[in-house]
Amino acid sequence: MSEAGDGGQLLASLERLRTELDGLRLPLDLPDAGRGRAGAAAVRDQLDDYLLPRLRQIDAPLLAVVGGSTGAGKSTLVNSLLRERVTRAGALRPTTRSPVLAHHPDDAPWFTGDRVLPALARSTGGDEPGGPAGATSPAASGLRLVSSPAVPAGLALIDAPDVDSVVDANRALAAQLLAAADLWVFVTTAARYADAVPWDLLAGAARRGASVAVVLDRVPAGAGDDAVLREVRADLAGMLSRGGLGAAPLFTVVEADGGDVDGLLPEAAVAPLRSWLDGLAGDARRRSLVVRRTLTGALDSLPERLAPVAGAASAQASASGLLHDDVVAAFATGREELETELTDGTLLRGEVLARWQEFVGTGELFRSLDAAVGRLRDRVGALVRGRPAPGAEPVGAAVRSGVADLVRARCAGALDRTRDRWASRPAGAQVLALAGPALELPDGFDERVARLVRDWQRGVLDLVRAEGEGRRTRARVLSFGVNALGVALMVVVFASTAFIPTGAEVGVGLGAAAVGQRLLEAVFGDAAVRALAARARADLLRRVDELVDVPRRRLDEVLDAAGVDDAAADRLAAALADVAAARRADA
Template sequence: MLGRRGGVDPNVAEQLGFTVHDVVRDLRRDVAAATLPLPIDSAEEAEASRKRLLAQLDEHLLPRLAELSSPAVVVLAGSTGAGKSTLFNSLLREEVSDAGVLRPTTREPVVGVHPRDVDTLTPGPVTELARLVKHEGVPRGTALMDAPDLDSFLSENRSTAHQLLEAADLWLFVTTAARYGDALPWQALDRAKERGASVAMVLNRVPKDDLRTVRKDLNSRMKERGMKDVPLFIVLDVGPHEGLLEPKLVEPIQRWLGLMAGPERSRTIILRTLKGALGALPDWVMGLVAAVEEQGTTAFDLRNVVDSVVPDEQLAARTAVLSGAAGEGTVAARFAELAGTKHISRVTVRDGIARTTKRAGRNREAALVSLREEVEATAARAFVAAGVRTEESLRSVLAGPGAPPAGETILPDGGARAKERRAWGESQATEWSRLAGDLVARMDGAATENTEPDAPARAAGARKAFGDTGLATLLLATALGNDDSARLVDRLLGETASEAIEELQGELADKVALAVAEEARSVQSALDVPALADDAAAPLRVRLAELRRLT
């Protein structure tokens, strides 16, 4: 659409109004959607660039593409005391914008528009932020704006100045012979070059005796920065004065503005700036693509670090619960208490089969409720302990010496995570204890398949002696590693209990390993966001390909 040799296609206006507008609109959507959640070294700079790109799209490209017939916006910009307002008034030959020694003089941006162009001025930052002045002195097809100081001590003024610059079709940058070497003018010019804006420069208040030296030095600086074709206007120093400059001092700038007068000439400026802005977009987008992909690479590395912790922690957790240590301590104490007060171990077993009454069995079952509670609490603590140990290991590798970039930021809040871990452990312990009930309910069938001839009778006797819930509790305590319950279960069931206990131990080990995985998942969940997906940059790459086809 834009000529490959630098010319503009005859149909560019129509094409810019439709196809290019669609591409830029889609680009704006995808740039807005791109986020950089991990605070790695490059993120802050990339985010600032992303915001500048959004400003360029919102404040210049999209409004301009939507209405090409609107006047070309020429913004006078510069630092404090550069004389922008005086120059603005002198170009219009009338005191329109405040000028004086008080700073900041330009508190309210002013935009001058020829009366016959007012109706074609597109709504946007220019009309929203500036006071509109109809003036015959403004060349047709242009809108001349006096913007606040770029280095104003008022942050609101600085923000407005930058917004207006983003909305401009042409920057008329004003600096002085005393301050052109400052960083600010060149930062502004670099920014204009970055976004492909058309630029002209006014060097104000140049002492006549220094004209040759200053002009030569400034031209050299501009050439070094690739700006040798930027128009340069010199305004000689007239000393302290009030009011307008003499007409002859600003005549070169007025003639230059006059060259852009008329709808067709201003359209050329607009299209040239659009072409420059569109041509600059691929580099901006490529920079954002690189930043998004660097985020993805960092997330990939963080996932690997988290994953590396899991196997060792799962092995340690399994070993801990299978060692039987969980069955001692509070579980053993509670069993001993019940054996002494409720005599739960006093069961007559004759010929391998428990002999008791149903009433005695119900009493034992009721007595074992407190043991069941202790068993479940102990299992829950084992799951929580596995999670805590894993959290400590993860914190060591993600926040300790040699930790990867952004590692500490993906660690969850300790207090909130402790509550989640406790609730999860309790639910898993309850689920594990239900398995014991299922195993007891299936015990008659399992006993029938057992090679021991009296296995069905032993199972039936054990269930009668302790009830289904009580017998399940003894199996759970045995699976945890309690020796007292193990001896009682062996008296009651012999080999019939082996498979049930083995299954409960296996399930316990699986759940404690799951606690480790759950802890890792709680950390990795911070990475499970679209911005860190492998294809997060894909939409931007599509837009990049479309932009490159346009230029």
């Protein structure tokens, strides 16, 4: 046995392709995901079962797989070619539960290891496991090796399960074995030769340039010169030609008059096929031509066979991107709504407005803003005498409650929008199931919102203190009190965008903000008030962004955990390009 000496670059590129396929995941249940997974598995199996072992050992024995429809007589044909029962034949279906590989004793080292079909467990000698001839089993169960001097050296025969077996696993294994073959010996009958399932496989073999021989089996005795037989052969030959298999040799096997002897067809019935196989096995050049043709065809077919795989991988990346975009869009909308409501006067309604009016001490803010400022100065002047200003804390508590309610509502709304957007996607049900609690507000969210607002309020008071460090300003700050000025600054922040619709209730809120602004301007000046309001607003939005980022990240983590590889299609394309470049270099 020898390694292929001139295909090192090609072998390395195929091994890279194999690695890419092994790591490929198509986790989202998209319409083309099933086809992509099946295509990736089929190519990966052929790489393992045929392309890689054949390139590593180009002079290994020719592997011929005897395949075909149920009841075509495959097992009987194999036994008859070798003149001994190496595989089970019988009336009950499926008879071939485990594929049987018959080889010459000198060729045993090629097959006893995992050089080809590494995923199939090996057994040797005896009959198929599981019972007497004719017994059935739900599925194929490994590869049974039979050493026989009747098999010509340089050639091995596999008796495969039916390609149209009632057992799904048997059909899948039959297709896998055919993809691992250097030569497919397709066995059919006059009654079954036009069946759709085997012809689908034959069409695939033609597209891949595989080497095929066709056996028209179970021809009734005495029909060799019959016009019906000639018509059948001519029709079958025409179908082969139209299917791209016109060069495939066609053999006819006639049954014995009195039936098979000891379960074997007469030697004369299988002599033409036996002679052809012997000639193939004994001629290194002919063997090499068959191998090279099938190998070239398999390599040529890789781009076409992997196109749906790459398409499915691209679809996964696109779908994952859209799902991530859904999260971004939902939270961006919530952020926009929240920023508007925190700064357009929305908060200056209800409890916040009522507590602020109580604190200012007037319900007629439009009539005399200056008077309201004077009254506020009187109410907070108690700070100079060491007594706390009345009414500031109820305003602060109302602010905390109002801001917390808004943040909670907008964050919950973003989660709801995400849920609705995901539900409309092809993989929506799957990602919704994966998300679970991530689509709800996290535990302790309300407490974190309340802490956020308290921290922001302390920050506002710190801004007021810092702005009042000058001697003249400090006196004015002390005359009103830090708490009173801080509350006034909060009220100004909540109406700082001037994007306020008309209406009586909002008008009162705007008037309330105007009182606070006049008060602050009296202490700090117009420019300073604008800067303080901008800083306080930015600080509030920054804190909210940090808080809301937690539930948003949880959704991103759910999507990341789904396992979509955004670069998989690109890497697959690069691996295929490497294969093409290696083939050109080896040409």
